[in-house]
Amino acid sequence: MPGAMHFFHKFNIGSLKIGDYLALGAIFSATDSVCTLQVLNQDETPLLYSLVFGEGVVNDATSVVLFNAIQSFDLSHINTSTALQFIGNFLYLFAASTILGVVAGLLSAYVIKKLYFGRHSTDREVALMILMAYLSYILSELFYLSAILTVFFCGIVMSHYTWHNVTESSRVTTKHTFATLSFVAEIFIFLYVGMDALDIEKWRFVSDSPGKSIAVSSILLALVLVGRAAFVFPLSFLTNLTKKSPSDKISLKQQVTIWWAGLMRGSVSMALAYNQFTRSGHTDLRANAIMITSTITVVLFSTVVFGLMTKPLVRILLPSSKHIGSMISSEPSSPKSITVPLLSNGQDSEVSLGVQDSEANHGPVNIPRPTSLRMLLSSPSHTVHHYWRKFDNAFMRPVFGGRGFVPYVPGSPVEQNDHQWH
Template identity: 80%
Template sequence: MSSGISSVLTNLSTSDHTVVVSINIFVALLCACIVIGHLLEENRWMNESITAIAIGLCTGVIILLTTGGTSSHIFVFSEDLFFIYLLPPIIFNAGFQVKKKQFFRNFTTIMLFGAVGTLVSFFIIFFGAKKIFEKMDIGDLDLGDYLAIGAIFSATDSVCTLQVLNQDETPLLYSLVFGEGVVNDATSVVLFNAIQNFDLTHINIWSVVELIGNFLYLFIISTLLGVFAGLLSAYIIKKLYFGRHSTDREVAIMILMAYLSYMLAELFDLSAILTVFFCGIVMSHYTWHNVTESSRVTTKHIFATLSFIAEIFIFLYVGMDALDIEKWKLVQTSPGKSVGVSSILLGLVLVGRAAFVFPLSYISNLAKKSTTEKIDFKQQITIWWAGLMRGAVSVALAYNQVNVYIVCTLHIQESN
């Protein structure tokens, strides 16, 4: 009996030691990403995200060599890690740090690009992928998988473009790229969730109306929940005045209320990303002005730091995941077809972006009287190109897809 208990404790001790070693290595890699990213700060073509992916790739190679080609990861991925721990600080900080004056001045155009444009891109990628992939016979993908492909690849990431844009020199362009990126992420997640709840076995005109209604319901209720959470935090802090005793309580209530809004949205099957984004906007406009000066400085840097670390964490893992031996086994029998599928998806993304950026820019310009507020052709090209990258939200949605054969952001998994 005692020998059995001793064996169990030994196994637990070994498992805990492995976890500790993995965490130490990953934290050290995060530090390396920050240091190297800082040294390359003057390079326009490199930033922390690209640096993290490169370091992840190098680390994956080393792990593959040391494990005899069986793994490229330090630890096993869980989609809960994305949705519960990493995405909330990234999206909240995007709303909290947004330049509200420029954002709401161009709100109509941003919503055109971020909401209407995302839907246009979604339908083009969905129909294009379905028609082409069915002819290529890449695997047993059903209608839900093609819809998921459309939602996943309509989610953009404008981080790299924002790195080379100056907010003071090009305020209009910066505001549009940033605003579209955030609203696009939220719209893609709402669309993805609506598809997951959609009955694909009986499709008719009423089911399409139901899908649109479900999309609008998720979009509106998620937004209202975020606004309510932000206003509630402002009311509590203003009435109770935590700052007279401790600024720590002010900072803590802001962080916890923001996270609570995210988790409530998850609890009620809403769009948590949309909720926490608008919670961040409301908090930055109301709650932030009700706290003490020291708390303002503290919260601004805390939210930015948490978001920064979460983004580096995600891209570092993506770099290692690019060498996942299990994914490469799925495509090793037909690498040419895999490259072809990836090229087709890239082409569909390009067409999908062009299909709404240029027409919607023209419509937006019709409503603008001042030439400085209009989007010229060069800016339209920049906005079109800015949406070609796929970031954390795309990765999270791809990992969250239940079907094991669904397309991943970096690899196309196929079964023959």
């Protein structure tokens, strides 16, 4: 932050308070990793895909929470007490929003599982899922929490419990309904970003000195590049120190991919910038107008230029494997294929006996192995995920439902498979 303050004072763009500089940090912390996720192969690089996806969805919510915490404090006089209050407020917003989202998701799962009026009726089940998700948003706004974080965790819980409590027709309907709503919302978001890019009022303020606006945009973009590198590479190094197996470590090429995935900025940065530097979308201050136009420039440049370079860069760093791709495409959906690599020494099973007979009669048999992600979900190691699965199966799913803990409904092929294997 001192470096940014030095550069901005040098360009004499106007009076910016320390709260504005902290808000800039929150504004440009919101990443948009959609382009990279479209290129990455989840089956070939499950760890890398999970890291990029997890960071992308959490960064936006965290940025909004941090931004709200900054706005709720008078940062003109910072001392130890103010810093502790700021950290406490941030943790409160994050924890309260998360808990509210989880509670709303569990409530929706319990209601759909237990109440009769919505059971086995597609229109009622879909309506309940949509309304319960919207309820989490309304409650978050009512209690002045982070709505985006609340809805995010509500969606996670609903996908884990609620979605498995409805009938098969309701699952298909909700899947396509939410996908359609998401697609339409993304279209409107990019339309608004494009409309904001042509905000004549803001560009008129910087028309007399366009070089200054370009310089500020370049500084912000350079700070994004440097800050991203200072975050990704040291944390990856520390993470690799805790990994014993070389296959579990994050390689340098994967670190570069993670660094690149977080360089793009999107609609969240635009919305936060307008919230900080305008009042109802308007401003009469030259410094605020420069910050708005600079944010627009960074968002458009990173989205267009970095987005177009993402696919060739990922292909160079992580060339796809045809062998893995063919193995994945030929992988059967039967749960028997999952049990093959999980058998311990000396154990017999229907699959192992079949393999031995085939090898005796026809030679070695190349049995497709499931991907690393499927192996992790099917037979987790003794990690946090393993103990969570034990707790989930013992306490949570019997109460709130979920895969394998829902009463069997005749006439549903998918539910019949779930009932058989779980």
